[in-house]
Amino acid sequence: VVVTELTEAAPRTTKDSQARFNLLPVVLKILNLSHTVQDISYQNRFEYRYINNRKEKALLFIKYFEFLAVIDNKKAKVIIKQSEFGPKVFLSVIPLYKEKSPPAEGDGFS
Numbered sequence: 001v002v003v004t005e006l007t008e009a010a011p012r013t014t015k016d017s018q019a020r021f022n023l024l025p026v027v028l029k030i031l032n033l034s035h036t037v038q039d040i041s042y043q044n045r046f047e048y049r050y051i052n053n054r055k056e057k058a059l060l061f062i063k064y065f066e067f068l069a070v071i072d073n074k075k076a077k078v079i080i081k082q083s084e085f086g087p088k089v090f091l092s093v094i095p096l097y098k099e100k101s102p103p104a105e106g107d108g109f110s
Helices: 014-022 024-033
Strands: 039-051 054-071 074-082 088-095
Touching: 014 024, 014 088, 024 054, 024 074, 024 088
Parallel strands: none
Antiparallel strands: 039 054, 054 074, 074 088
């Protein structure tokens, strides 16, 4: 289990933001049509939460769900986050051409 601090991320470039924004209709299709979660990962993180109308940082158990799909000739990975006691929240969409390593042979994407 990895414990990380809450850090500020660098802002996305306009080109990257536009590519992710264009994938939002694909995200809805992936989540509505997908019946299989490709990966589930767990992490303990310090995150902000509200308790008694106060914002405080707390160590929470976070679950990440990954969905991979090819829809409308677009490959995408959708990441959903769920905190310890919270609802599932859309976190990100990643175009698969942005992956650092190509998908392995035999996983349905090659």
